[in-house]
Amino acid sequence: MKLHTLKAAEGSTHSRKRIGRxxxxxxxxxxxxGHKGAKQRSGYSKKIGFEGGQMPLQRRVPKFxxxxxxxxxxxxxxxxxxxxxxxxxxxxxxGVAELVAAGFISSKQLVKILGNGELKAKLAVEAHAxxxxxxxAITAAGGSVTKL
Numbered sequence: 064m065k066l067h068t069l070k071a072a073e074g075s076t077h078s079r080k081r082i083g084r085x086x087x088x089x090x091x092x093x094x095x096x097g098h099k100g101a102k103q104r105s106g107y108s109k110k111i112g113f114e115g116g117q118m119p120l121q122r123r124v125p126k127f128x129x130x131x132x133x134x135x136x137x138x139x140x141x142x143x144x145x146x147x148x149x150x151x152x153x154x155x156x157x158g159v160a161e162l163v164a165a166g167f168i169s170s171k172q173l174v175k176i177l178g179n180g181e182l183k184a185k186l187a188v189e190a191h192a193x194x195x196x197x198x199x200a201i202t203a204a205g206g207s208v209t210k211l
Contacts, residue, residue: 140176157187176193177196178195192210
């Protein structure tokens with residue numbers, strides 16, 4: 064053991080200055096809070112977005128447009144993708160479970176089949192919605208359409 068290797072035991076020293084412990088500590092009196100005002104009071108907590116009394120950004124920025132709270136959002140799956148999936152896995156029926164297993168959608172998403180691509184396989188397709196062109200292409204290929 065040498066003098067230059069000595070250090071205080073774990074927990075014996077304080078990393079921060081203790082405030083509000085009397086005038087002898089150098090941090091007594093106002094306890095670093097300053098004089099008067101909201102920040103000096105107990106129980107003060109700044110509101111989210113508060114900018115010192117200046118008009119906050121979320122109120123300054125103009126608002127426009129319309130957000131439909133009843134909007135239903137679908138995950139779009141094209142016929143070309145269904146054809147590729149049917150060929151890869153030898154499927155005759157494609158539903159939400161098969162699309163989830165293949166990793167194209169999550170289990171909570173709604174599916175809409177769109178008519179982009181070519182469908183040659185005779186498939187029974189189950190989905191939440193279909194475009195007119197997709198429905199026509201599936202039935203033309205000899206398959207069936209089921210809306211969930």
